[in-house]
Amino acid sequence: QLQAVAILVPRDFSDHAVERIDRTFKCIRIEHADPALVTDEMRRGVRGIAAFAGINAAMMDALPNLELIASFGVGYDSVDVGHAAAKNIMVTNTPDVLTEEVADTAIGLLINTVRDLPRAETWLRDGSWVRKGNYPLSRLTLRGRKAGIFGMGRIGQAIARRLEAFGLPVAYHNRRKVDGLSYQYHPTLKGLAEVVDTLISVAPGGASTEKAVNAEILSALGANGVFVNIGRGSTVDEAALAAALANGAIAAAGLDVFADEPNVPKALLDAPNTSLLPHVGSASDHTRRAMADLCVDNLVSWFTERRPLTSVPETVHVRARS
Ligand code: NDP
Numbered sequence: 001q002l003q004a005v006a007i008l009v010p011r012d013f014s015d016h017a018v019e020r021i022d023r024t025f026k027c028i029r030i031e032h033a034d035p036a037l038v039t040d041e042m043r044r045g046v047r048g049i050a051a052f053a054g055i056n057a058a059m060m061d062a063l064p065n066l067e068l069i070a071s072f073g074v075g076y077d078s079v080d081v082g083h084a085a086a087k088n089i090m091v092t093n094t095p096d097v098l099t100e101e102v103a104d105t106a107i108g109l110l111i112n113t114v115r116d117l118p119r120a121e122t123w124l125r126d127g128s129w130v131r132k133g134n135y136p137l138s139r140l141t142l143r144g145r146k147a148g149i150f151g152m153g154r155i156g157q158a159i160a161r162r163l164e165a166f167g168l169p170v171a172y173h174n175r176r177k178v179d180g181l182s183y184q185y186h187p188t189l190k191g192l193a194e195v196v197d198t199l200i201s202v203a204p205g206g207a208s209t210e211k212a213v214n215a216e217i218l219s220a221l222g223a224n225g226v227f228v229n230i231g232r233g234s235t236v237d238e239a240a241l242a243a244a245l246a247n248g249a250i251a252a253a254g255l256d257v258f259a260d261e262p263n264v265p266k267a268l269l270d271a272p273n274t275s276l277l278p279h280v281g282s283a284s285d286h287t288r289r290a291m292a293d294l295c296v297d298n299l300v301s302w303f304t305e306r307r308p309l310t311s312v313p314e315t316v317h318v319r320a321r322s
Pocket of ligand 1: 155231
């Protein structure tokens with residue numbers, strides 16, 4: 001009877017997930033998750049949404065029979081979970097299956113930033129190696145660095161394990177100390193930034209982390225400082241970051257995420273000491289397929305067993321209606 005359950009899927013979604021939803025449920029496509037585009041058929045029938053991001057309160061209100069939002073990705077800051085929880089709507093995400101991939105990307109981005117490898121490759125490809133000789137020595141190195149992780153959760157710990165293997169001491173900041181972790185804990189981000197020279201942010205977006213990495217934190221990191229962001233662009237004051245890169249308050253930055261994607265501030269694009277990626281942390285075929293499967297498995301579990309596989313913490317109390 002799952003074939004009768006209508007699942008709304010905004011465009012720009014995983015092909016693999018769409019194919020599975022189409023095979024299992026009644027799949028209804030919509031251009032964007034925009035209440036103005038909700039038809040009477042959707043209003044009456046839709047019981048689930050599967051989407052990359054961006055489900056606001058108005059969209060939930062436009063679908064009175066909505067029971068579950070299966071969000072694709074581990075970060076769910078663009079879903080209004082407070083409203084979902086209040087309306088007894090379950091929200092699921094896709095944790096764990098992407099952890100190692102994102103940690104790999106973070107390390108790649110860190111090394112690119114410190115050793116300037118993307119520009120070195122361009123030097124080879126554009127013929128500079130032949131015309132001008134060897135690529136200049138990198139100003140920076142990973143050797144001798146001390147790393148700080150802002151957001152020591154699943155991905156933060158996977159990054160920390162890699163950094164340990166690289167021989168770097170690791171410290172971290174969360175709101176709460178993590179039981180059983182031997183890395184040095186700092187109750188404030190400023191305290192962490194003062195004792196490390198390499199700050200890796202993998203904290204979630206949302207009000208509690210908004211622009212947490214600001215001018216004060218960057219100057220605490222220091223002139224040899226390297227900042228890497230693989231978490232969310234909203235956690236950084238980008239204007240302050242651009243200024244710190246320009247005036248030497250820090251040495252370099254590697255960014256996978258931005259406040260207003262896909263728009264990247266010109267000052268960050270033009271800076272000679274940035275390494276930039278277009279939000280590719282989890283973006284391999286292998287890992288996106290695993291995320292798609294977990295997203296759809298949550299829908300299947302909810303509409304057959306009446307329970308989700310991976311609820312976000314804010315909606316664990318939500319119970320199925322029938
Ligand atoms: P977790 O929930 O396991 O970890 C998040 C960590 O951040 C927790 O340790 C939490 O600790 C800490 N944290 C949360 N809020 C704050 C705060 N206000 N101040 C300090 N620390 C805070 O999540 P994951 O590790 O699985 O994922 C982390 C984030 O990575 C995602 O939310 C997502 O935004 C981002 N991400 C980016 C990807 C990319 O493609 N670039 C891919 C996947 C994820 P505590 O609660 O004690 O504060």
